[in-house]
Amino acid sequence: MDGREGRQKREGEGHSEPVQVYCPKCGHTEIVYIPREEIPLCPRHKKRMLVKEILTEGKYY
Numbered sequence: 658m659d660g661r662e663g664r665q666k667r668e669g670e671g672h673s674e675p676v677q678v679y680c681p682k683c684g685h686t687e688i689v690y691i692p693r694e695e696i697p698l699c700p701r702h703k704k705r706m707l708v709k710e711i712l713t714e715g716k717y718y
């Protein structure tokens with residue numbers, strides 16, 4: 658993750674959605690954008706975290 662993007666935004670392509678991921682072992686959670694970002698590893702267990710919730714814009718309950 659370099660944090661900077663020198664590219665223009667594109668509509669349609671490159672659409673990413675924020676998801677909340679968590680580690681089932683320690684409960685550590687993070688927000689990542691898929692599919693742009695990969696599901697990260699738990700910093701403690703070095704194990705791939707699981708998707709807990711998809712945080713879509715039009716979230717309905």
Ligand SMILES: [Zn+2]
Nearest residue numbers: 680683699702
């Ligand atoms: Zn963990």
